[in-house]
Amino acid sequence: MKAVVVYESHWGNTEAVARAIADGLGEGARALTTDEASGDAIAGADLIVAGAPVMAFGLPSDKMRDSLVAEVSKAPRPPDLSHESMRSWLDRLPAGHGRSATFDTRIWWSPGGATGPIDRGLRRAGYMPIDLRNVRPAARRRARPCPAMGSRTRPGRGSRRDGSDAGLTQLLRQRQINALRGQS
Numbered sequence: 001m002k003a004v005v006v007y008e009s010h011w012g013n014t015e016a017v018a019r020a021i022a023d024g025l026g027e028g029a030r031a032l033t034t035d036e037a038s039g040d041a042i043a044g045a046d047l048i049v050a051g052a053p054v055m056a057f058g059l060p061s062d063k064m065r066d067s068l069v070a071e072v073s074k075a076p077r078p079p080d081l082s083h084e085s086m087r088s089w090l091d092r093l094p095a096g097h098g099r100s101a102t103f104d105t106r107i108w109w110s111p112g113g114a115t116g117p118i119d120r121g122l123r124r125a126g127y128m129p130i131d132l133r134n135v136r137p138a139a140r141r142r143a144r145p146c147p148a149m150g151s152r153t154r155p156g157r158g159s160r161r162d163g164s165d166a167g168l169t170q171l172l173r174q175r176q177i178n179a180l181r182g183q184s
């Protein structure tokens with residue numbers, strides 16, 4: 001499986017998460033800046049995982065990135081604005097046929113996030129999202145009584161709607177958990 005993790009990061013938080021995800025995905029998976037993620041680097045990718053920091057409750061805009069220059073005096077170090085934005089990377093993303101997953105980094109709570117626009121951009125290019133809702137902790141995957149079937153049961157709300165995703169999402173989640181545990 002060719003898996004690529006693409007990130008926008010100004011101070012390194014999103015980059016660190018991207019690298020942990022790539023480590024978790026295993027051999028061959030690479031974490032790439034938006035500049036690095038072009039041409040052969042993403043051609044034929046089976047999975048693209050893309051992430052960015054949340055800014056002003058959403059995916060950073062060019063205007064927001066420009067304003068970061070003014071933040072330099074307040075930050076411990078200057079923001080890295082040397083790579084193109086996730087927005088512009090998504091705009092020029094060539095058509096593909098793989099699957100996708102998204103993530104963002106943020107302060108503890110935010111009413112909005114960066115993953116919505118990333119998800120839409122990836123879908124537009126043909127990378128359909130894996131459905132992490134299908135992966136539920138075993139304890140919550142209890143079968144509920146089904147009145148129509150008497151004493152027999154049916155799966156709960158977390159039942160697999162797309163069996164082809166289930167193995168992949170389980171693998172991704174477990175590998176991410178392992179990678180993050182390894183770093184702690």
Ligand SMILES: Cc1cc2nc3c(=O)[nH]c(=O)nc-3n(C[C@H](O)[C@H](O)[C@H](O)COP(=O)(O)O)c2cc1C
Nearest residue numbers: 009010011012013014053054055056057106107110
């Ligand atoms: C100008 C600016 C705006 C931000 N806006 C938000 C926000 O709306 N919501 C939020 O949860 N975090 C916000 N943050 C926090 C960043 O999302 C967070 O620090 C992120 O991890 C930075 O990622 P990076 O180190 O990869 O650049 C903001 C940070 C900056 C500098």
